[in-house]
Amino acid sequence: MKDVMQTSGTFQPAVIEDIQAKAASGLYRIRGWGTLRERRWATFDDLTFLPCSLTRIPLEGYREKCSTKTVLGKRFARKPIELEIPVMITGMSWGALSYNAKVALARGARTAGSSNTTGDGGMLMAERENSRTLIYEVLPSRYGINIHHMRMADAIELTIGQGAKPGTGGLLLGSKISDVIAKQRDLPVGVDQRSPARHPDFLGPDDMIIKVEELREATDGQVPIFIKMGASRVFDDVKLAAKAGADVIVVDGMEGGTGASPAILQEHTGVPTLAAVCEARAALEDIGLYGEVQLIIAGGIRDGVDAAKAIALGADAVYIGTAALIALNCNRPLYVEDYEQLGTEPHHCHHCHTGRCPVGITTQDPELMKRLDVDEGAERVANLLRAMTLEIQMLARACGKSDIHHLEPEDMAALSMEASAICGIPLAGTRKVFGR
Amino acid sequence: MCGIVGFFAKDGDQAEVGQTVLGMLRALGCRGPDSAGVALFGRPANGSFAVRVKLGESGDLQSRAKRISGLLETFPGCGEVTATCAYARFEAGGGTDLDGLARAIEMLDHDFEVVSIGRRLEIIKQTGSPDNLEETYHISKFRGTHGLGHTRLSTESRVDLSHSQPFWSHGLPDLAIVHNGHITNYHQLRRRYEQRGVHFYTENDSEVVAIYLAEQLRKGGGLREALGGMLRDLDGSYSCLAATEHEFGFVKDAFALKPLVMTETDRFVAVATEEIAIRAAVPGSYLVREAQVKEVRVWQR
Amino acid sequence: MAKISCGGRATREINAEIRRAIAAGERDIVVEDPGARHNLGVAVLEPVRLRFAGSVGYYCAGLIDGPRIEIDESAGWGLAESMMNGEVIVRGSAGNGAAAAIRGGTVVIHGDAAARLGVSMKGGTVLVAGNCGYMAGFMGQKGRMVVCGDAGDAFADSLYETTCFVGGQIQGLGTDAVVEEPSQEDAAWLDATLAQYLPGARRGQDFKKVVAGKKLWNFDKREWKVWQEAL
Numbered sequence: 032m033k034d035v036m037q038t039s040g041t042f043q044p045a046v047i048e049d050i051q052a053k054a055a056s057g058l059y060r061i062r063g064w065g066t067l068r069e070r071r072w073a074t075f076d077d078l079t080f081l082p083c084s085l086t087r088i089p090l091e092g093y094r095e096k097c098s099t100k101t102v103l104g105k106r107f108a109r110k111p112i113e114l115e116i117p118v119m120i121t122g123m124s125w126g127a128l129s130y131n132a133k134v135a136l137a138r139g140a141r142t143a144g145s146s147n148t149t150g151d152g153g154m155l156m157a158e159r160e161n162s163r164t165l166i167y168e169v170l171p172s173r174y175g176i177n178i179h180h181m182r183m184a185d186a187i188e189l190t191i192g193q194g195a196k197p198g199t200g201g202l203l204l205g206s207k208i209s210d211v212i213a214k215q216r217d218l219p220v221g222v223d224q225r226s227p228a229r230h231p232d233f234l235g236p237d238d239m240i241i242k243v244e245e246l247r248e249a250t251d252g253q254v255p256i257f258i259k260m261g262a263s264r265v266f267d268d269v270k271l272a273a274k275a276g277a278d279v280i281v282v283d284g285m286e287g288g289t290g291a292s293p294a295i296l297q298e299h300t301g302v303p304t305l306a307a308v309c310e311a312r313a314a315l316e317d318i319g320l321y322g323e324v325q326l327i328i329a330g331g332i333r334d335g336v337d338a339a340k341a342i343a344l345g346a347d348a349v350y351i352g353t354a355a356l357i358a359l360n361c362n363r364p365l366y367v368e369d370y371e372q373l374g375t376e377p378h379h380c381h382h383c384h385t386g387r388c389p390v391g392i393t394t395q396d397p398e399l400m401k402r403l404d405v406d407e408g409a410e411r412v413a414n415l416l417r418a419m420t421l422e423i424q425m426l427a428r429a430c431g432k433s434d435i436h437h438l439e440p441e442d443m444a445a446l447s448m449e450a451s452a453i454c455g456i457p458l459a460g461t462r463k464v465f466g467r
Numbered sequence: 468m469c470g471i472v473g474f475f476a477k478d479g480d481q482a483e484v485g486q487t488v489l490g491m492l493r494a495l496g497c498r499g500p501d502s503a504g505v506a507l508f509g510r511p512a513n514g515s516f517a518v519r520v521k522l523g524e525s526g527d528l529q530s531r532a533k534r535i536s537g538l539l540e541t542f543p544g545c546g547e548v549t550a551t552c553a554y555a556r557f558e559a560g561g562g563t564d565l566d567g568l569a570r571a572i573e574m575l576d577h578d579f580e581v582v583s584i585g586r587r588l589e590i591i592k593q594t595g596s597p598d599n600l601e602e603t604y605h606i607s608k609f610r611g612t613h614g615l616g617h618t619r620l621s622t623e624s625r626v627d628l629s630h631s632q633p634f635w636s637h638g639l640p641d642l643a644i645v646h647n648g649h650i651t652n653y654h655q656l657r658r659r660y661e662q663r664g665v666h667f668y669t670e671n672d673s674e675v676v677a678i679y680l681a682e683q684l685r686k687g688g689g690l691r692e693a694l695g696g697m698l699r700d701l702d703g704s705y706s707c708l709a710a711t712e713h714e715f716g717f718v719k720d721a722f723a724l725k726p727l728v729m730t731e732t733d734r735f736v737a738v739a740t741e742e743i744a745i746r747a748a749v750p751g752s753y754l755v756r757e758a759q760v761k762e763v764r765v766w767q768r
Numbered sequence: 769m770a771k772i773s774c775g776g777r778a779t780r781e782i783n784a785e786i787r788r789a790i791a792a793g794e795r796d797i798v799v800e801d802p803g804a805r806h807n808l809g810v811a812v813l814e815p816v817r818l819r820f821a822g823s824v825g826y827y828c829a830g831l832i833d834g835p836r837i838e839i840d841e842s843a844g845w846g847l848a849e850s851m852m853n854g855e856v857i858v859r860g861s862a863g864n865g866a867a868a869a870i871r872g873g874t875v876v877i878h879g880d881a882a883a884r885l886g887v888s889m890k891g892g893t894v895l896v897a898g899n900c901g902y903m904a905g906f907m908g909q910k911g912r913m914v915v916c917g918d919a920g921d922a923f924a925d926s927l928y929e930t931t932c933f934v935g936g937q938i939q940g941l942g943t944d945a946v947v948e949e950p951s952q953e954d955a956a957w958l959d960a961t962l963a964q965y966l967p968g969a970r971r972g973q974d975f976k977k978v979v980a981g982k983k984l985w986n987f988d989k990r991e992w993k994v995w996q997e998a999l
Contacts, residue, residue: 058987172888173850173868173869173888173890174890176850176869176871177852177871178811178813178831178832178833178850178852179813179833179852181831182811205985205986216909217871217890217891217909217910218909218928218929219928219929219985221985221986222928222985222986223985223986223987225907225926225984227887227888227906227907231846231849231865231868231869231884231887231888232826232827232830232845232846232849232864232865232868232869232887233845233846234704234724234725235648235649235704235724235725236620237469237470237620237647237740238726238826238845240620241806241807241825241826241827242826242827242846244779244806244807245806245807245810245826245827245830245831245846248779248780248783248807248810248811249810249811249830249831250811252780270621271620274500274620722883722902722903723864723882723883723884723901723902723903726844726845726863726864728842728844728863741804741806741825741826741844742804742823742825742842742844743803743804743805743806743825745804746803746804746822746823747803754841754842754860754861754879755804755823755841755842755860755861756842756860756861756879756880756882757861757862757863757864757882757883757901758882759882759883759901759902759920760883760901760902760903760920760921761902
């Protein structure tokens with residue numbers, strides 16, 4: 032009689048494969064995408080909205096207004112940015128993404144009345160030309176940093192780290208350092224480019240205060256300065272960023288994506304986005320700056336529901352990255368044989384780091400890039416942004432709000448004890464907040 | 468994260484140490500809006516010790532000083548207690564059991580903390596700006612030989628008087644430190660010290676620097692060996708100034724992660740996180756340079 | 769020549785006055801009593817001469833494109849950071865990260881440089897008459913760095929294509945840094961450049977040349993020892 036197949040919970044197939052791959056290469060695993068683990072920690076899925084019934088009155092869809100206008104950077108900047116919607120496109124490098132992808136994202140955001148962000152590698156002129164509102168990222172590598180481009184931007188984002196890999200630098204493998212990317216970044220063609228983990232000219236929050244002032248001087252105090260961090264010691268970090276003079280603070284949670292990074296960093300560093308937004312708001316309240324400093328939350332935001340929950344918990348806006356790429360056809364069942372050549376399939380692909388993206392998004396190969404039509408891509412991104420906005424409005428109206436920014440934690444109930452403890456929200460069925 | 472400053476006069480004991488350190492701190496204000504403090508070395512040694520006690524964090528504290536006066540009746544050789552704002556101060560005779568005295572004071576009230584004891588050392592610190600410190604305690608009037616100063620931007624621990632710097636190494640008279648940076652093996656070191664019975668007063672990682680240097684000095688070496696030992700035993704980022712009755716020095720960490728600039732003439736040494744602090748408070752013509760990685764310098768009187 | 773007196777004013781006001789002077793057509797400006805303030809002369813984009821008669825703090829001449837900026841005493845951290853083009857001359861010493869991430873132009877330091885000189889530099893030229901500190905040239909991508917005196921530990925660590933030259937002793941080489949003989953062209957370039965900015969410095973052919981060994985450019989498990997340091 033055959034034995035029943037038993038799989039070890041400790042040495043699962045993926046773990047066996049990982050060990051054997053390391054035994055062959057002598058190096059840690061590098062891939063794209065973000066955490067792949069099953070989500071066993073508290074996430075936005077552990078919250079549910081409490082729509083109006085008897086105690087409150089809902090608003091009708093279609094006729095009764097529900098404003099989505101979003102203003103960021105009111106604290107110090109002379110020209111805060113004004114968006115039509117609270118969903119923005121995060122920074123993703125030209126290098127990690129193809130030229131067509133960057134332009135499609137810019138145009139799509141513009142159509143939807145939202146903003147685009149440059150990324151680790153500097154600004155493409157096509158980005159500035161095609162963006163309604165453009166946020167200029169200053170990262171530790173300083174690739175492509177150009178004062179003239181900086182002065183064309185609508186906001187400056189000083190990036191300390193990102194959710195997928197806080198505390199470390201970026202990585203772009205040789206196959207994606209094409210001639211044109213190499214020139215933009217002042218690198219030799221084909222190297223495995225490692226970005227530094229730290230900025231070259233400031234190292235602590237006390238030096239950062241001076242750096243933020245420098246960026247203001249460079250832009251005549253006109254535009255908002257964002258400080259972006261991967262979620263780690265969020266409660267302390269957000270207070271420091273606020274004390275350093277940020278107009279807007281961006282916290283990027285553990286579920287955030289990346290084009291290429293060591294797998295262990297994506298899985299085992301950083302704090303989940305739900306926890307991050309709650310800590311971030313608590314930090315601003317602790318120093319009396321909630322409402323004065325705006326908060327953008329990022330890290331695996333998938334739809335209007337996640338966005339609405341993040342906003343209810345204290346965010347003024349959310350960034351999307353991976354979701355925007357998926358709108359552009361990432362993981363869509365097209366060119367299926369090419370997915371198979373990479374060793375994967377549609378809906379399971381996270382092979383951005385290879386530069387062989389079957390749908391032309393995370394590649395520098397001109398032939399592959401042709402598969403991404405810029406106008407079609409832009410329309411799909413705009414559609415996603417609009418659909419997400421409608422979802423947020425629907426939930427807000429159901430809760431009786433004429434402005435999506437009026438969503439509050441009290442509009443929700445927790446579905447798990449962890450979520451109750453983390454968010455300070457009663458557990459559904461108990462009227463009790465756990466863990467406080 | 469913070470601004471640190473230090474000033475050391477090479478001759479005499481009537482240098483305007485308070486005024487200079489205060490001026491340096493004012494110029495660094497933007498680095499540390501949370502609290503400010505100084506460690507000033509003055510009074511010619513005449514055998515007795517200046518003892519400064521924190522009476523509490525807020526509220527009407529001066530009435531509490533009476534309890535200390537009461538206690539001192541059982542410690543012969545101790546002088547009158549004066550109370551200013553959050554502090555009580557008195558002088559203890561040279562033969563006093565200082566450890567016993569400190570313990571007894573702290574047992575009187577759980578808010579009491581002995582903030583400094585020294586033949587020459589006086590630590591004055593509080594929440595707020597250097598201007599607040601001056602307004603309450605008139606630091607600018609202090610004359611002496613050398614001094615340290617600190618303005619604080621809180622990172623991971625609380626903002627209150629006890630968590631402010633400079634730190635006195637509880638138990639070793641006259642040793643004071645100021646630290647800019649973050650000791651990343653702080654918890655591990657703390658657990659080891661606590662195992663040996665050392666008491667920590669705060670969760671501020673800078674406190675372990677004072678405890679470490681005190682331990683090294685008790686072993687018999689001087690400040691130079693002690694500061695050099697930090698490079699071996701303390702991990703993380705730091706620019707650190709330390710001073711005792713007769714010595715004044717600094718160390719910069721092994722990766723040059725925190726700023727520290729210095730200048731030396733035949734009359735004085737001035738050290739600070741930024742040159743702007745020295746220029747604002749120390750007149751004269753001198754060249755300022757950044758300290759190098761792992762650099763340890765100590766001056767003696 | 770226009771003279772600006774700092775008085776008790778903040779950097780923002782002083783920079784605004786500098787900008788007004790430039791807009792009014794001044795091409796030669798002296799700023800007195802800078803008192804080591806931060807962010808002086810940031811983002812000056814015109815080909816003017818701007819002299820600071822004293823010490824400056826952090827990020828002086830940061831993000832500039834075109835001017836010639838002179839500093840009579842010392843400079844703090846991040847001198848000329850991200851400069852696109854221009855000349856920045858310091859008579860005294862410079863703090864950490866001098867010439868960080870510069871993309872072009874020339875930085876000249878007559879005194880010593882502290883740690884991480886020319887970190888992530890992407891072009892341009894850095895010249896130091898004295899010594900440089902720890903980890904100079906870290907991740908240098910393009911351009912040239914010349915240290916006439918001694919170089920500190922971890923010199924030229926993880927280089928891409930920046931070429932480094934040292935006149936004195938090197939306390940320790942960084943990961944993947946290799947020492948070569950300067951070529952004839954190198955020596956000629958050194959002589960000409962030093963003659964222009966640091967006359968009296970030693971001869972071009974007496975310098976050691978330091979470049980990347982290129983072992984860190986693409987991961988190779990056979991070079992594990994090299995990568996262990998870098999990763």
